[in-house]
Amino acid sequence: MTKAKAAVFASGTGSNFQALMDTEHLACEIVLLVCDQSDASVIEKAAKSKIPTFIFNAKAYPSKEAYEKQLVQKLQEVNVSWVFLAGYMRIVGPTLLQAFERKIVNIHPSLLPAFPGKDAIGQAFQSGVETTGVTVHFIDEGIDTGPIIAQESVAILSGDTEATLKQRIQQVEHALYPRVVNQLLQSSSNF
Template identity: 65%
Template sequence: MTKARAAVFASGAGSNFQAIMEADDLLCDVVLLICDKPGAAVIEKTEKFGVQAFIFNAKEYGSKTDYERVLLEKLREAGVTWLFLAGYMRIVGPTLLSEFPERIINIHPSLLPEFPGLDAIGQAYESAVDQTGVTVHYIDDGIDTGPIIAQEEVPVYPNDTKEQLTERIQQVEHKLYPRVIRQIMSRFMH
């Protein structure tokens, strides 16, 4: 049976991209990285894993629809049927949502619905909660509002620095995301 083909969307360092690529049998092939930040560290990681990268600058397009049409073309060319967002700092628009219904997955560094949007770790840290966590969810047309697939709690200790909390959250992300991807792919293989 042929494996599903997936693309990872990322904007930054790419630690979740790396965790996905290093995971044991994901039951899918990651064939493309989409990055909206020319010069992002994640781009260098694609060479190591032999994954094609498409890098774009949203400012060079008239609208989200314009650049998403280009992305859609690249995804179709690569035969991609699943999108995994891993630190992608743009809101996915209707062009991609309509093409990949219930096939766009995101990882978010909080226990949604708490702390949606940007800097979720900073929001949790500033609010002095005693726990936060990681959520993997499907994307819908809201911001971090799609159906939740899995969550894992991460404690916040009284003497934590934001950096220590970030590191603990990332350790959970790097295990949880590949595990969830594997579970979802296994459902589609039978």
């Protein structure tokens, strides 16, 4: 049986991209990295894994719709059926959402609906809550408001700094995301 083809969208270091690439028996084949930052270190990770990369500068396009149309075209050219966001720092618009309905998944470093948007780890750390975590969810029109697929808690310890908390959250992300990706693809192939 041939594996579904997937793209990963990332804007930064790509630790979740690498976690997916390092997963033995991943239920999909990652065939494209899409990145909106030409200096992001995820690009080097993709090159080492021999994954083609499409880099775009959103400011070079007249609108979000214009660059998303180009992204949809690129994804269709390589027969992508799933999109996994891994530190992609742009809000996905209607053009991509319609082309990949219920097929765009994000990982977020908090227990949504708490601490949506940017700097979720910092928000949780500053707020004084005792527990935060990781959420994997489908993307919708909002910011981190899509249907939740899976969550895992991470305690905020008394000696934590933002850096130590981030490190523990990333360890959870790197285990949870590949597991959820496999569950999603295996359940979708049963239909």
